Amino acid sequence: xxxxxxxxxxxxxxxxxxxxxxxxxxxxxxxxxxxxxxxxxxxxxxxxxxxxxxxxxxxxxxxxxxxxxxxxxxxxxxxxxxxxxxxxxxxxxxxxxxxx
Numbered sequence: 528x529x530x531x532x533x534x535x536x537x538x539x540x541x542x543x544x545x546x547x548x549x550x551x552x553x554x555x556x557x558x559x560x561x562x563x564x565x566x567x568x569x570x571x572x573x574x575x576x577x578x579x580x581x582x583x584x585x586x587x588x589x590x591x592x593x594x595x596x597x598x599x600x601x602x603x604x605x606x607x608x609x610x611x612x613x614x615x616x617x618x619x620x621x622x623x624x625x626x627x
Contacts, residue, residue: 546587553580 544552556577560570599607 544583546584549580549583549587553577553584556580 556573559565560573560577565573596606601607
């Protein structure tokens with residue numbers, strides 16, 4: 528079961544799943560776990576797959592944040608705090624080192 532689900536999140540050519548496809552699959556797993564009468568083994572399989580997808584999504588988000596921080600550093604190496612009038616605090620949690 529989990530193997531079939533893993534393949535469902537992959538691209539049509541067998542490539543790595545996109546963040547969006549993994550998130551969509553994770554949402555489906557949550558719905559099945561919340562609304563279905565599953566056997567214990569089936570529920571555990573869904574839960575394991577959900578954890579795998581959650582970790583994938585988390586890693587993808589952390590990578591995106593790192594890329595954002597890299598792109599928003601000025602020539603002096605300091606974090607640019609505004610682009611086109613929009614603050615970046617929501618991306619950086621108010622930190623300048625990117626570890627926040």
